[in-house]
Amino acid sequence: MKQVYEISLLYDFYGELLTPPQQEIIRMYYFEDLSLGEISEARGASRSAAHDLIRRSVEKLQSYEERLHWIQWFQREQAGIERIRTLVEQARAQVDHPEAMKIVLDQMDQQTRELGLPVGESGREVPDGV
Amino acid sequence: MVKIRLRRMGAKGVPFYRVVVADERSPRNGRFIEELGYYDPTKEPSVVKINVEQAKKWLSQGAQPTETVQKLLKIAGVQ
Numbered sequence: 001m002k003q004v005y006e007i008s009l010l011y012d013f014y015g016e017l018l019t020p021p022q023q024e025i026i027r028m029y030y031f032e033d034l035s036l037g038e039i040s041e042a043r044g045a046s047r048s049a050a051h052d053l054i055r056r057s058v059e060k061l062q063s064y065e066e067r068l069h070w071i072q073w074f075q076r077e078q079a080g081i082e083r084i085r086t087l088v089e090q091a092r093a094q095v096d097h098p099e100a101m102k103i104v105l106d107q108m109d110q111q112t113r114e115l116g117l118p119v120g121e122s123g124r125e126v127p128d129g130v
Numbered sequence: 131m132v133k134i135r136l137r138r139m140g141a142k143g144v145p146f147y148r149v150v151v152a153d154e155r156s157p158r159n160g161r162f163i164e165e166l167g168y169y170d171p172t173k174e175p176s177v178v179k180i181n182v183e184q185a186k187k188w189l190s191q192g193a194q195p196t197e198t199v200q201k202l203l204k205i206a207g208v209q
Contacts, residue, residue, distance in 0.1 A: 001169070001171065001198065001201055002171065005145065005171035005176075008145040009143065012142045012143050012145070028158075030138070031137070031138035032135070032138075032158060033135040033136040033137065033196045033198055033199070034135075034158075035196065038154075042158075074143055078143075
């Protein structure tokens with residue numbers, strides 16, 4: 001089940017980098033839940049050809065995430081935004097307590113700073129000439 | 131033949147999946163006979179909500195669940 005979710009995310013972020021037949025087969029297999037038999041019939045090709053195309057398309061999507069980390073970045077940002085929302089609620093509850101409010105605001109400040117940091121191989125040197 | 135399939139919905143980056151009963155002959159036109167529930171993997175833990183009575187009714191009438199749906203039905207306590 002988790003795989004369907006993972007492929008959906010990969011497709012959302014990198015699907016447009018696939019060829020039209022690769023996009024189509026990912027949608028058929030993972031979004032419409034068609035079987036290999038149904039896909040091969042619709043495409044007029046063999047089951048093993050459909051299976052190979054799915055496998056290669058998924059590998060291509062995975063290779064983009066390994067290099068670009070957009071999903072990792074997106075999920076970290078979503079989690080950060082959720083934490084900030086919680087802190088906003090806490091701040092509302094502290095309107096009459098300036099000291100407590102200041103602590104919450106500092107935490108919020110920290111969270112917003114962390115949102116901007118790069119994901120993955122951070123700290124790598126910029127190549128010469130850039 | 132009638133099939134019970136998953137169908138992806140939701141926005142970019144936040145997918146969720148409907149469990150639908152659909153005619154096998156028209157799997158790709160988006161039409162379905164009935165919605166049996168949904169699977170939301172964005173929640174922690176994932177949420178699986180299935181109308182167990184309706185699912186049993188369709189299964190008893192010969193509807194074929196896909197492999198993925200079979201797993202969800204098992205989680206929901208249908209099979």
